Amino acid sequence: MLHRIVSAEARDDYRLWVRFEDGSEGEVDLADLVGRGVFATCCDPAVFGSVFIDEDSGTVAWPGGIDLAPDGLYREVGGRQLA
16 A cells, blocks of 8 residues: 655754655654765755655655655654555
């Protein structure tokens, strides 16, 4: 089951607040990803702050084709178990 993200907001210290279509919401700490691999460009707080919702996939994304799987974020914020 895919969990679509409907809202997202970059916060200080590379934390990301997300809300899913079922109402689950919370913050995820992404500091361990920043500066690694495709997240190398996100070291700049302005780049990290440019997060948006990819309408096709229903997940968070950044310019340059960077995105995160919504199901992993769903588990991180304490959403219901996956079916």
